[in-house]
Amino acid sequence: MTQAERRKIIIVGGGPAGLAAALHLTRRMPWLVDELLIIEAAAYPRQKVCGGGVTFHGEEQLRDLNIEINVPAFPVHKMIFRLGSHAFSATCADAMRIIQREEFDAALAKAVADRGLHCRTGERLIDLVVHEDGVTLVTSRGTYSADIVIGADGANSVVRRKLNLPTTAGIARLLRAMTPVDQAQSTAWQEHTAIFDFSCILQGVQGYVWDFPCYVGGQSFMNRGIFDSRIEPQPRTSKQHGALKQAFTAGLHERNVDIDSFQLEGHPVRWFNPRAEFARPRVLLTGDAAGVDPLFAEGISYAMEYGAVIADVVDEAFAHRDFSFRSYRERLLQHRMGRSLKRRTAVARHLYRHQWPQFWSTLWQLAAISPAVVKHAVGSSLDVLPAFR
Ligand SMILES: Cc1cc2nc3c(=O)[nH]c(=O)nc-3n(C[C@H](O)[C@H](O)[C@H](O)COP(=O)(O)OP(=O)(O)OC[C@H]3O[C@@H](n4cnc5c(N)ncnc54)[C@H](O)[C@@H]3O)c2cc1C
Incomplete structure (x- = not known):
């Protein structure tokens, strides 16, 4: 057997979480540049099923890392929250831009490479064994040993599975059709609007249907999808969890879109559970492998922000030669990102357990008569809009 290649840090997964973690780590510890390796199973530009909404919070993360991502994007200045015939809206210039993840992630990977960081694409992690003095990784191309491994390999994380952490609990389901x-016929396009339609809640879905205008290869498209957080295992209703495809079919039908004419793609999102385990000795989880937002399924910004906490705990680990990462969970919860995710998790748990039509329509009626209160609640408390932060 050939000798294992040695690195201080190996990051598994080159999505926003893995790439941002590499940038945060090497900004804090520039000596890591040649000691850190990212292993990515796919080759850029790689396909990623996503709504493509980069929120203003995501832009903040990019600015913090001094990264500019110039890819085709549709700017959103208004968000409409719908429930049947009720609706309320929040307006904010550049609240969000809708990108194609293939292009966004490839540009982020290029920015990482431009800073001299090393990423091996087309290489998949197969196995991982933690020892007292390091971690052995077996990939589709060879064997490595590392002081620290960062699991940034998404909602179906192999790192997570190899650590025997729960893999099926805490998973949201999403479907998308482009x-x-x-x-000329689309008000959402003309008014630069993203629509979040919660009507499917009444069919047992704990989430919403989205319509995000976007460009695909220069052509106008609508990124449409449905999100079911499944955060409440026993919703307060006689209904079981909604049949997702059925609910999406009904939502698309209302929009005069025939589901059978388009490719339906699905992918899970792991949601943030403040009580979950996020680390084991020598291994840290980040992004979808750790958990993101269960209220709206916003993950791009949070995935990047995890990197800030990772840089703190890794710096301390090298300084004290203590790789237990016992404090990682607490540090996440104390960080702005963890506090924001904790709030969204609490709100999602409280809201999505209710499926009584009266409860939801009362909420929407209240929202329609107090737009300022709603803008404050949605914008400030839930970090959706910048105005009140
Ligand atoms: C349908 C859908 C719509 C969404 N819409 C939005 C949205 O509009 N806005 C938003 O902010 N968030 C959205 N999200 C959430 C967002 O996509 C994720 O939270 C985000 O991609 C998380 O980034 P990540 O880097 O943790 O994981 P990923 O982006 O999934 O990256 C993980 C990487 O790891 C690689 N990998 C996996 N296994 C291995 C392995 N064994 N070895 C090596 N590499 C591996 C993968 O190839 C991938 O590149 C959506 C999610 C879905 C499913």
Whole structure:
């Protein structure tokens, strides 16, 4: 057997979480540049099923890392929250931009490479064994040993599985369809609006249907999807968990879109559970492998922000030669990111357990008569809009 290649840190997964973690770590510890390796199973530009909404919070993360991502994007200045015939809206210039993840992640990976960081693509982690003095990793191409491994390999994380951490609990389900639109016929396009339609809640879905205008290869499209957080295992209703495809079919039908004419793609999101385990000795989890937002399924920004906490705890680990990472969970919860995710998790738990039509329509009626209160609640408390932070 050939000798294992040695690195101080190996990051498994080159999505926003893994790439941002590499940037945070090497900003804090520049000596790590040649001691850190990212292993990515796919090759850029790699496909990623996503709504593509980069919120203003995501832009903040990029600015913090001094990264500019110039890819085709549709700017969103208004968000409409719908429930049947009720609706309320929040307006904010550049509240969000809708990108294609293939392009966004490839640009982020290029920015990482431009800073001299090493990423091996087309290489998949197969196995991982933690020893007292390091971690052995077996990939599709060879064997490595590392002081620290960062699991940034998404909602179906192999790192997570190899650590015997729970893999099925805390998983949200999402479906997406990309449908071409005629700009002239679409108010959402003309008014730069993203729509979050919660009507499917009444069918047992704990989430919403989204319509995000976007560009695909220069053509106008609508990124449409459905998100079911499944955060409440026993919703307060006689209904079981909603049949997702059925609810999405009904939502698309209302929009005059025939589901059978478009490719339906699905991918899970792991949601943030403040009580979960996020680390084991020598191994840290980040992004979807650790948990993101269960209220809206916002993950790009949070995935990047995890990197800030990782840089703190890794710096301390090298300084004290203590790789237990016992404090990681607490540090996440104390950080702005962890506090924000904790709030969204609490709100999601409280809201999505209710499926009584009266409860939801009362909420929407209240929202319609007090837009300022709603803007404050959605914008400030839940970090969706910048105005009140
Ligand atoms: C349908 C859908 C819509 C969404 N819409 C939005 C949205 O509009 N806005 C938003 O902010 N968030 C959205 N999200 C959430 C967002 O996509 C994720 O939270 C985000 O991608 C998390 O980034 P990550 O780097 O943790 O994981 P990923 O982006 O999944 O990256 C993980 C990487 O690890 C690699 N990998 C996996 N296994 C291995 C292995 N064994 N070895 C090596 N590499 C491996 C993968 O190839 C991948 O590149 C959506 C999610 C879904 C499913």
